[in-house]
Amino acid sequence: MMDPQTSAQDVMRCDLCETAVVQMHCDTCLVNLCKACVGEHTISDQSISHKVVSFQARKSTPLYPGCTYHSKERCKMFCKQCDIPVCISCIESNQHLGHELYKILRILDEKKESITKERNELNDTIYPTYQDIASDVQNRMSQFEKEYGDLSTAITKHGEDWHREIDKLVQKLKAEVDEMKNTQLQTLQKHLDEINKKISDIKEEINTMEMAIDTNDLSKLFSVTSSVHIYRNLPDKIMPSLPKFIPGKIHEELGKLFGALSPSSLTSDKHGYSMKTPQKSPEAGSSPPVKQLLDEPETVTTIDTGYGRLYNVACLSDEEIWTSGNDKTMKLYNINQGSLLKSITTMSGNMPEDIAVTKSGDLVYTDYDDRSVNIVKNKKIEEVIRIQNWSPHRVCSTSSGDLLVVMDIDDNKQSKVVRYSGSTEKQTIQFDDKGKPLYSSSGSIFLVEYKYITENRNLDICVSDNGANAVVVVNQAGKLRFRYTGHTPAPKNQPFNPRGITTDSQSHILTADDYNHCVHIIDQDGQFLRYIDCGLSEPWGLCTDTNDNLFVAPYGNRQVKKIKYLQ
Incomplete structure (x- = not known):
C-alpha cells in the first residue's frame, strides 16, 4: 500500500486517526478504521457489541433499529399486531402478550x-x-x-x-x-x-x-x-x-x-391509456461483471501523436484510437503498434474543438468557429448540425445513437446541453428545478471555459464544468442529481479543475484534473473512490475501451497514455 501523504493512489482514510489507509469497518457504528485503531474504537464504548469486519465485507451485519421505549435496546423482533419492531424488554413487559411475534430479519x-x-x-x-x-x-x-x-x-x-x-x-x-x-x-x-x-x-x-x-x-x-x-x-x-x-x-x-x-x-x-406490458430488451438483466479498483494503476503503453498540444482522444475499438490537438487534423492510431493509420482534415480548416465516435464507428467532431457538428463517413465529411447564435464545444454519442452537444451563446453568458437525433433537436438541458443555470458561463468573449460531456450506463448525463470547478450530473430527463466538487486532500493541493470526462462498465465517472495532474474516479452517485496519477501532466481528454482501459490525452505531453486501473 502506498504512502497516503505522498501518493495520489490512496484515498480512503481511517475515521479515527484520519491518516492511515482504511482496512476495517465497524458494521455496528458504521465507522471506517485502520488496523491500528480497531482496539481504541472497540473499547471507546463497551456498552455496544462492535462488529468489526474487513472494509470489503462491510454491511454484512444487520443494523437493528433502536427501540423507541428502551433507548439502549435494539429491536430484533417484530410485532404483527402493533406493526412495530420490538426489543427483548418490550416482550418481557407483557405489552405484546398474545401478539404474533416474528424475527425482524x-x-x-x-x-x-x-x-x-x-x-x-x-x-x-x-x-x-x-x-x-x-x-x-x-x-x-x-x-x-x-x-x-x-x-x-x-x-x-x-x-x-x-x-x-x-x-x-x-x-x-x-x-x-x-x-x-x-x-x-x-x-x-x-x-x-x-x-x-x-x-x-x-x-x-x-x-x-x-x-x-x-x-x-x-x-x-x-x-x-x-x-x-x-x-x-x-x-x-x-x-x-x-x-x-x-x-x-x-x-x-x-x-x-x-x-x-x-x-x-x-x-x-379515464380509460384512454392502458398500462404498458413489461418487455425486457436483449441486454436487460445482464449486468457487467463486477471489477475492483487496482491498488496501483499502471501505464500499459504510450502512443506518440506528434501534436504540439494534445487535447482529445476517442476509442474507435480496443485496437484503435482517434486523437486531435492544436491543428486541423484528426489522427487514427493503432494502439499496440503506435502507428498512424489515417489522418482527416476538418472541412473548414479549423481546429476541431472535440471528437467522439458513434455506435456505428463513425467519427464526429465539433467545429467551434464554423458553428457546426460534422461526421466522417468513409473519409467523406458531412455536416450534421448547423447552429445559429450558439457555438458547439464538446460532443458525445449516446447509447441510443443520439448526440449530446455542449454549447455557449455568442456572448458567453449562457451554456446548455442539447440532444440531437440526426439534425433534429430533441432536448435542451440548461436550468435546474428552480430556474437557475446548471452550467457556468464566463460572461466574457475573452474568457474560455471548458465543458466536456459523456453519458453513463444509467443514462445520466455527466458534464465536467471547469468554470464551476465541478462535475454536474443530471438524469436522462435533465434533472440535477448531484455536483461533484473534488476531494480533499488533492494530490497537488490545487483547486479542482476538471477537463475530460468518461465512464466505464462499472458506471464509474472518471474526470481529468488539470491542476492536480491526476484523474478522479467517483461512483455513479458522486462518491469519491480514488485518484489515478501514473505520472500524468495536465491531463485533458479521456476515454475508455470495452475492457475498461483508460486513455489519457495530456495537454502538456503529446503522448496518449493507456492505463489499467481495474482488475
Missing part, C-alpha cells in the same frame, strides 16, 4: 421483497407507460399543429375567392382559429407537464426504493413509503376536437355566408 426479507416488487412495477411497467403517454401527447400536439395549419390554409383559399371587403372577416376567423389552437395546446401542454412531473417523481421513487433494497439499515428501510397506488391511476386522456370550417356561397350578407368555425372542445377519457 424475516420481516426484513418480506419488506425487501415487497419493495422490490413495487420497484419493479414502477421501473418495468408504470414508468415506461408514462413515457409512452408523454410521447403520445407530444405526437398529438404535433398533429394538431398540422391540422390547424391545414384549417387556416382552407380559410385563406376560400377568402381569395371573395372581394377585398371580406379581408377583415378572413383575419377575424383566422384569429379565432389561433385562439382555439392556443387554448387547446395550452391545455395539452399543461397536461404534458403534469405527466412529465409524474415521470420524474416515479424515477425518484425508483431510486429511493433501490437504495432501500440495498441498505441494511432497518430504520431507513421501514421509513420507505410507497406511492405506487397513486401512479396506478393513470392520467385522463385529453382529446381535443378539431373545429371545421364550413364555407358559404358568395352573397350580399358576407358575414353570414363566408363561413364559420364549429366549436372546439376538450374531453377527458
